Each structure stands twice: as structure tokens, then as C-alpha cells.
Amino acid sequence: MNIVVCVKQVPDTATERKLRSDDKTLDRDAADGVINELDEYAVEEALKLKEAHGGEAAVTVLTMGPAKATETIRKALAMGADKAVHLTDDALHGSDALSTSYAMAQALGRIGFDLVVLGSESTDARTGVLAAMLAERLGVAQLTQAKKVEVSGTSIAVERVTEYGYDKVEATLPAVVSVVEKINEPRYPSFKGIMAAKKKPVETLSVADAGIAADQVGLAGAWSEVAEFAAAPPRGAGTIVKGDGDGGTKTADFLVTKKFI
Amino acid sequence: MNTPDPHDFLAVDRDLSEEERAIRDTVRDYSRTELLPHVADWFDEGTIADPRGVAKGFGALGVFGMHLSGYGCAGTNAVSYGLACRELEAVDSGLRSFVSVQGSLAMTAIHRYGSEEQRQEWLPPMAGGDAIGCFGLTEPDSGSDPGSMRTRARRDGSDWVLSGTKMWITNGSIADVAIVWAATDEGIRGFLVPRGTPGFSANVIHKKLSLRASITSELVLDEVRLPDAARLPAADGLRAPLSCLSEARYGIVWGAAGAARACLEATLDYTGSRVQFGRPISGFQLTQRKLADMLVDVNQSMLTALQIGRLKDAGQAHHSHISFGKMANVRAAQRVAALARGLHGANGVTLEYPVMRHMANLESVATYEGTEEVHALTLGQTLTGVPAFR
Numbered sequence: 120m121n122i123v124v125c126v127k128q129v130p131d132t133a134t135e136r137k138l139r140s141d142d143k144t145l146d147r148d149a150a151d152g153v154i155n156e157l158d159e160y161a162v163e164e165a166l167k168l169k170e171a172h173g174g175e176a177a178v179t180v181l182t183m184g185p186a187k188a189t190e191t192i193r194k195a196l197a198m199g200a201d202k203a204v205h206l207t208d209d210a211l212h213g214s215d216a217l218s219t220s221y222a223m224a225q226a227l228g229r230i231g232f233d234l235v236v237l238g239s240e241s242t243d244a245r246t247g248v249l250a251a252m253l254a255e256r257l258g259v260a261q262l263t264q265a266k267k268v269e270v271s272g273t274s275i276a277v278e279r280v281t282e283y284g285y286d287k288v289e290a291t292l293p294a295v296v297s298v299v300e301k302i303n304e305p306r307y308p309s310f311k312g313i314m315a316a317k318k319k320p321v322e323t324l325s326v327a328d329a330g331i332a333a334d335q336v337g338l339a340g341a342w343s344e345v346a347e348f349a350a351a352p353p354r355g356a357g358t359i360v361k362g363d364g365d366g367g368t369k370t371a372d373f374l375v376t377k378k379f380i
Numbered sequence: 381m382n383t384p385d386p387h388d389f390l391a392v393d394r395d396l397s398e399e400e401r402a403i404r405d406t407v408r409d410y411s412r413t414e415l416l417p418h419v420a421d422w423f424d425e426g427t428i429a430d431p432r433g434v435a436k437g438f439g440a441l442g443v444f445g446m447h448l449s450g451y452g453c454a455g456t457n458a459v460s461y462g463l464a465c466r467e468l469e470a471v472d473s474g475l476r477s478f479v480s481v482q483g484s485l486a487m488t489a490i491h492r493y494g495s496e497e498q499r500q501e502w503l504p505p506m507a508g509g510d511a512i513g514c515f516g517l518t519e520p521d522s523g524s525d526p527g528s529m530r531t532r533a534r535r536d537g538s539d540w541v542l543s544g545t546k547m548w549i550t551n552g553s554i555a556d557v558a559i560v561w562a563a564t565d566e567g568i569r570g571f572l573v574p575r576g577t578p579g580f581s582a583n584v585i586h587k588k589l590s591l592r593a594s595i596t597s598e599l600v601l602d603e604v605r606l607p608d609a610a611r612l613p614a615a616d617g618l619r620a621p622l623s624c625l626s627e628a629r630y631g632i633v634w635g636a637a638g639a640a641r642a643c644l645e646a647t648l649d650y651t652g653s654r655v656q657f658g659r660p661i662s663g664f665q666l667t668q669r670k671l672a673d674m675l676v677d678v679n680q681s682m683l684t685a686l687q688i689g690r691l692k693d694a695g696q697a698h699h700s701h702i703s704f705g706k707m708a709n710v711r712a713a714q715r716v717a718a719l720a721r722g723l724h725g726a727n728g729v730t731l732e733y734p735v736m737r738h739m740a741n742l743e744s745v746a747t748y749e750g751t752e753e754v755h756a757l758t759l760g761q762t763l764t765g766v767p768a769f770r
């Protein structure tokens with residue numbers, strides 16, 4: 120079984136994140152790049168599926184991002200993935216969700232896969248649409264928001280988180296799955312894993328290598344555009360409810376006006 | 381020009397390789413997430429609640445004997461091992477002690493002086509955290525001068541019979557195997573004493589005021605009979621245990637820098653938010669002087685540790701380099717911890733804040749693996765050629 124895990128490098132959520140004033144894209148140099156948190160769960164799930172198949176599977180990491188995203192790729196390899204493909208090209212800078220999904224679908228077509236595993240959302244752009252877009256572009260089943268994944272033979276079953284509990288969804292491979300935090304507990308990379316990661320193959324693909332039409336990606340090819348941005352307004356002072364035996368009622372009234380109760 | 385990062389003021393990070401940083405980050409992440417939330421309670425209770433669980437966790441990461449090669453050990457360089465010690469001791473000296481004793485003392489003794497059978501039997505489970513080892517050198521009446529030890533091993537046919545008491549032995553009462561050093565007619569020798577060997581027992585030492593998140597024990601050997609196969613064949617003389625101590629001390633050089641860094645970080649946080657006389661206490665000149673002194677100590681310790689680490693990786697670290705690092709960095713850490721304790725006011729005497737825990741721990745760190753006086757004498761001998769120990 121060929122499993123491809125999509126891993127995104129995002130700015131560390133613990134640091135201040137900024138957009139660039141010139142082209143209104145994320146300033147990736149302003150903060151340390153780290154692996155998108157949910158993608159650690161995606162890697163863990165891929166590794167678990169591989170282990171459940173007695174090791175009879177290859178886990179490939181696919182990352183689209185600038186050169187420094189190699190650090191994030193190494194982390195996924197240190198956890199235990201077998202190899203990686205790094206889709207990197209200046210032409211990709213500023214891609215929106217549609218063009219990102221196009222570029223990644225092209226790369227996936229080249230790599231070949233039975234199963235693609237993603238996080239259900241990134242911590243920077245947070246559109247949460249990539250899994251669905253990829254499945255659509257690749258013409259395969261999409262099983263999103265999974266909190267449990269089981270593969271047997273060519274069939275795949277997931278428990279998909281919903282507001283009321285979960286749905287059981289089944290499909291036939293190939294398929295695209297996105298995972299939520301509940302699904303597992305990602306392992307720490309071991310030192311042996313970290314040392315082995317240096318020696319694992321990382322293939323670099325340019326736009327041309329992946330057969331991506333350069334005018335369909337990047338800022339030029341984007342369907343959406345950030346027109347303007349502003350810093351979030353500082354938080355207001357808040358409302359102090361002074362109680363004189365009726366504090367509870369006043370608080371409840373306030374919550375009613377805000378439609379919390 | 382960017383303002384220097386207060387947490388890495390001299391930008392030492394850039395001198396680390398990507399692999400060294402990855403190992404450092406993994407240990408930092410692991411110890412902050414899995415260990416830091418429990419460590420104040422362990423200190424309070426004077427023990428590690430689940431030492432086997434802690435050992436398993438360390439084993440899975442690959443911390444135990446990480447700079448040894450083969451037998452399930454990770455085989456990293458010395459700088460990576462140092463970085464791991466620094467991150468562990470930034471959480472608590474007791475955790476670093478656990479790793480030092482297992483990896484640098486017990487495993488190194490077996491790796492360096494053991495037979496092939498002993499290595500095969502003990503090193504893989506110890507690397508994986510499935511077996512715990514301890515190292516018994518110190519005795520009630522023999523500390524800085526281990527050559528004066530009274531524990532005896534006498535030959536009886538092809539066997540050995542050991543008698544004596546070892547004191548202050550980290551992990552002694554939970555160990556699956558004790559490396560016990562004993563005097564024989566031919567000089568000092570090392571023995572592997574498995575848990576449960578008749579005549580061998582261990583008692584926990586209670587009421588410590590330092591290194592409380594660590595188990596310290598007394599080992600009692602009452603006519604313990606061992607086959608010659610339990611002896612470390614390549615260890616002949618006091619040099620053998622001393623060479624293991626040099627390995628562990630190397631980890632302390634880095635560990636102390638970690639404890640100091642943790643105290644500085646806690647203090648920057650605290651003094652930035654604690655308001656007295658209408659302003660954060662970090663704004664007072666007297667406080668800034670203390671912060672500046674702490675910053676210098678923390679960063680000089682780091683440079684010292686890294687330089688000794690690079691020398692070690694190049695095969696050029698002399699034992700007196702390690703003495704230099706142990707003396708300089710532990711002393712610096714004690715200064716930093718004491719200032720940090722003071723700047724935390726009353727909060728600083730509680731376990732809600734890490735500073736007094738570090739300060740108390742550093743008393744043990746200053747004493748074990750050679751006191752400051754012993755290292756000063758080592759440096760004095762290296763400089764003058766004249767030994768002044770006795």
C-alpha cells in the first residue's frame with residue numbers, strides 16, 4: 120500500500136504571525152516554521168496503518184512550501200516516514216486553496232498513491248478545504264474529519280466526527296482522508312529516527328517537474344486575493360456586572376442579550 | 381541588526397547542526413510535556429512516582445546511553461548528549477541524574493569494561509528503559525577519596541564474595557543491576573550485582589532536602605556470592621570507575637547550564653509581571669543588575685559546555701577540561717538560582733515556581749561527581765604538575 124501524508128510547514132503558533140505588506144501573503148521569515156500540528160496526527164496515523172499492515176506499506180511525505188520547509192519534512196521522516204517529496208518553486212508563492220490543491224494533485228499523480236492522509240485544517244490559513252478539493256481533483260473518495268481509520272484489503276472505513284457524534288463512512292481505495300486530533304497520540308521522534316532521517320530520500324519537484332502549469336498557481340494564478348488586512352482591534356474593557364444580590368440574574372440577562380443562553 | 385534573543389543571547393544555536401537541534405527540540409518538547417507537569421509533585425513527595433514508566437519513556441526516545449554505539453544505543457555525538465542533559469536539567473536535576481547514572485555510569489561501565497556476554501545481556505534492555513542500572517562507588521566513610529573504600533571482594537574458589545556498604549546510590553533500590561566497585565587483593569574491581577542476589581539489599585534514603593525527584597539508596601552487601609562472570613573483565617583499578625565519572629560529569633557541565641537557563645527564564649517572566657512601587661520589578665536598576673549577572677552566567681555556561689562538547693567529539697577533551705566545566709558551570713548555576721530565588725520573593729520559596737527546587741537540587745549537583753574542591757585540586761594539579769589532594 121502506498122500512503123502519502125500531506126505535511127504543511129506553518130509559522131509557530133507560539134510566536135507572533137504577520138502578513139507581508141508588499142504582496143499580502145504570510146511572512147514566513149518572521150516566525151519559526153514548525154510542522155502543522157494536525158499533520159503530526161496524520162503522520163502518526165499513516166505510520167500506524169503501515170504497522171497494521173505488517174510494514175507492507177510505504178509512507179511518503181508530500182510538502183509544498185519554500186526551501187526551509189525541509190526542517191518540517193525531516194521531522195516527519197524522523198517520526199518514521201520512509202521518504203519525502205518536496206514540491207518547491209518560486210512560482211508557487213501566493214497560491215490560494217484552489218491552486219494549492221491543483222499543484223498537490225499534480226504531484227500526487229506523479230507519486231502514485233492508494234491513500235492520501237491530511238490534517239483536517241492548518242493553523243495558518245485554516246481553510247480546511249484541501250482534503251475535499253484534492254479528492255475532487257483526483258477523482259477519488261473523500262473521507263474527512265476522521266477520528267478512526269481502518270483499512271482492510273481495498274476497503275477503508277472511518278468514523279467521521281459530527282456535531283452529534285460520528286458517522287461511519289466507508290469507501291474503496293484509492294481515497295483521501297483528513298484526520299482530527301482525537302484520532303491518536305503522535306509519537307515523539309526517537310534519536311535513532313532523527314539520525315536515520317538524514318539518510319532518507321527527499322525528492323525535490325519544481326513546477327515543471329510536476330507538470331504544473333505555472334500560470335495556474337502562485338499569486339498570478341490565484342482565484343482569490345487578499346485585498347486588505349488590518350491588525351485585530353485591541354480587546355475592549357469588558358462589561359462589569361455589579362451585583363447587589365441580583366448578580367446572577369443580571370449575568371443571565373447579559374448572556375441572553377448575547378444569545379449564549 | 382536584530383535585538384539578541386534573551387533565551388539564546390549569544391546565538392549559540394547557530395553553531396548547532398540540524399540534527400543536534402532536532403534532538404534538543406525533541407527532548408525539550410518531551411520533558412516539558414511529559415515530565416514538567418509532575419516534577420514539583422515528585423519533589424514534594426521525595427520520589428519519582430513511576431520510575432519504570434519514566435525509564436520506558438526515556439528508552440523510547442533513546443536518551444539512555446545515547447552517545448554509546450551498538451547494543452541498541454542511538455550513537456549520537458557528545459554535543460547531542462549534552463544538549464539532552466541541558467533540556468532535562470532545565471526541568472529538574474533529578475531527571476538528568478536518572479539519565480546520567482543509567483547511561484554515563486552504569487551503561488558506560490558495561491560498554492567499556494564488560495565482557496561481550498555482559499554487554500549483550502544488559503545494554504539493550506538498559507538502552508530501551510526495560511532494565512535500570514545503578515553505580516555504587518561512594519560509601520559512608522569514602523566519598524571524595526574513593527580509593528579508601530572498605531567494600532571487599534575476596535576470591536572463594538572460582539567465585540567472589542562481596543561485603544560492604546555503598547551510600548548515596550542513585551536509583552539503588554529500583555535497579556535491576558548494580559555496578560558495585562570493591563577492593564580486592566589485586567586492586568579495585570567492578571561487579572555486576574543483579575537485583576535479588578542473596579545477601580544484596582537496598583534501602584531508600586529519606587529526608588533529603590535536595591534532588592528530591594530522584595531516588596537515592598544505600599546498598600548493603602552481606603557475603604554476596606558471585607561467579608567470576610559477574611566481574612567486569614577489563615576494569616583494573618580505580619581508573620575504571622573514575623573514567624565513568626568523567627562521562628557523567630560531562631553531562632553535568634551541560635545540565636547545570638540548563639538549570640541556570642530555567643532559573644533565568646522563570647525570573648524574566650516573573651519580574652516582568654510582578655508589580656511593586658507601581659511598576660514591574662524588572663524595571664528597577666537593582667533588578668536589572670541581577671538579570672544582567674544571570675544572563676552572563678547562563679550564556680558563559682553554555683559556551684563552556686559547547687566548547688568542551690566539541691573537544692570531546694574531536695577526541696580532545698582532557699579530564700581536566702571536564703573538571704573545568706563542572707566547577708565553572710555548577711558554581712554559575714548556583715549563583716543564578718540564588719538570585720532567581722530572591723527575585724521571586726515569597727513565591728520563590730514554594731514549589732509553584734521552579735527556582736528554589738533548582739537551587740536545592742544544585743546542592744547535590746555541586747557535591748556529587750566531585751565537589752568544587754576536588755575539581756579545583758584537579759585543575760591545580762594540571763596547571764602546576766603538583767598533586768595537592770593529600
Ligand SMILES: Cc1cc2nc3c(=O)[nH]c(=O)nc-3n(C[C@H](O)[C@H](O)[C@H](O)COP(=O)(O)OP(=O)(O)OC[C@H]3O[C@@H](n4cnc5c(N)ncnc54)[C@H](O)[C@@H]3O)c2cc1C
Pocket residue numbers: 125126127128144145155157158161181182183184214215216217219236237238239240241243244245246247248249250343
Ligand atoms: C492567513 C492566511 C489566510 C488565507 N486565506 C485563504 C483563503 O481565504 N482562501 C484561499 O483560497 N487561500 C487562502 N490562503 C492561502 C493558503 O495558503 C492556501 O489556501 C493553502 O495552501 C491551503 O490552505 P490551508 O492551509 O488552509 O489548508 P487546509 O485545508 O486548512 O489544510 C488541511 C491539510 O492540508 C494539507 N496541506 C495544506 N497545505 C499544504 C501544503 N502546502 N503542503 C502539504 N500539505 C498541505 C495538510 O495536511 C493540512 O493539515 C490563506 C493563507 C494564509 C496564510
Ligand SMILES: Cc1cc2nc3c(=O)[nH]c(=O)nc-3n(C[C@H](O)[C@H](O)[C@H](O)COP(=O)(O)OP(=O)(O)OC[C@H]3O[C@@H](n4cnc5c(N)ncnc54)[C@H](O)[C@@H]3O)c2cc1C
Pocket residue numbers: 481515516517518522523524525547548549550551590591596744747748749750751752753754768769770
Ligand atoms: C543526591 C546524591 C546522589 C548521589 N548518587 C551517587 C551515586 O549514584 N553513586 C555514587 O557512587 N555516589 C553518589 N553520590 C555520592 C557523591 O558522589 C559523594 O557525596 C561525593 O563524592 C562527595 O563525597 P562525600 O559526600 O563523602 O563528601 P566528602 O568527601 O566527605 O567531602 C566533604 C567536604 O570535604 C571536602 N574535601 C574532601 N577532600 C578534600 C581535599 N582533599 N581538600 C579540600 N577539601 C576536601 C569536600 O570538597 C567537601 O566539601 C550521590 C550524592 C548525592 C548527594
